[in-house]
Amino acid sequence: MLFFSFFKTLVDQEITVELKNDVEIKGTLKSIDQYLNLKLDNISANTTKYPHLIAVRNLFIRGSNIRYIHINPSLVDTNLLQDASRREAMASAGDKIGGK
Amino acid sequence: MSALKSFLDEKVKVVTSDGRLFIGVLEGFDQSSNIVLSKSFERIFSPTEPTKDLELGSYLIRGEQIVIVGMLDDEEESQTDYDKIHGFQLKDTKNALR
Numbered sequence: 001m002l003f004f005s006f007f008k009t010l011v012d013q014e015i016t017v018e019l020k021n022d023v024e025i026k027g028t029l030k031s032i033d034q035y036l037n038l039k040l041d042n043i044s045a046n047t048t049k050y051p052h053l054i055a056v057r058n059l060f061i062r063g064s065n066i067r068y069i070h071i072n073p074s075l076v077d078t079n080l081l082q083d084a085s086r087r088e089a090m091a092s093a094g095d096k097i098g099g100k
Numbered sequence: 101m102s103a104l105k106s107f108l109d110e111k112v113k114v115v116t117s118d119g120r121l122f123i124g125v126l127e128g129f130d131q132s133s134n135i136v137l138s139k140s141f142e143r144i145f146s147p148t149e150p151t152k153d154l155e156l157g158s159y160l161i162r163g164e165q166i167v168i169v170g171m172l173d174d175e176e177e178s179q180t181d182y183d184k185i186h187g188f189q190l191k192d193t194k195n196a197l198r
Contacts, residue, residue: 019167020193021119031103037133039103043170051145051187052121055177056113056170060103062133065117065167065193 002088006081007032015040016070017061023050025061036063104129107171112137114161115168119190121145123172124159133163145187153182167193 007029016026017038027040038061045053053059107126114122114137124140140159144152 020195021115021117021167021191022195023190025168033103037103047187049188050190051151051185052113052115052143052190053168053170054180054185055173057173058106059168059170060107060133061168062163062166064164 001034002084003036004032004034006084007036007038010071010075013072013075015072017066018068018070019061020065020067025053025059027059030058033063036066037061038063038066104133104135104169107169111172111174111177113168113170113172114166115170115190116161116165117167117193118165119192121190122156122159122161124156126169127158130163133166133169134160135163135166135169136160143182145185145189147186147188151182151185 010029011031013029014026015029016024017040018024023045025040025043025045027043029038030041031039039058040061041058043053043057043059047054104126110126112124112126114135116122121143122137122140123143124137127136127138129135137159140156142154142156144154
């Protein structure tokens with residue numbers, strides 16, 4: 001659930017999503033769910049090559065078809081993310097020892 | 101998963117993992133983002149031929165096939181002359197990394 005929480009901190013920020021079909025979409029992140037499905041507002045995409053998204057402003061992207069998400073580095077606290085990763089790894093290791 | 105709720109009863113454009121584009125009214129959806137469209141049609145772009153619309157009626161699209169569900173701005177859509185718009189077929193989502 002770490003990356004779900006992480007992406008929740010990026011809500012209302014501008015991100016670029018690269019999909020597995022090679023399409024790139026820039027937009028404002030509006031919501032995210034447990035599957036990392038995204039909702040983007042005010043999107044822009046290359047409609048000259050692929051006119052499929054003409055007249056679309058707000059869209060839902062299924063998480064399973066996302067390849068990369070480009071984030072402005074200033075929005076990411078890598079130290080905090082590393083700490084959180086360690087904490088989550090420790091917690092799940094503890095669960096195993098505890099017999100869960 | 102409530103992200104699709106705001107698109108209910110609205111006209112949407114749906115891109116599927118095989119690169120096709122469906123347009124219709126979003127009638128319903130579920131946890132796995134399976135969706136049902138009514139009054140739907142498939143739109144086919146070509147670099148040379150005029151754009152084609154294929155009438156389909158009601159359609160259920162399985163969630164795992166869905167890439168994008170986008171809300172359609174009716175005004176901008178009606179101002180677009182699709183006979184004059186050419187484009188490439190979208191790739192599917194199975195293509196390997198460059």
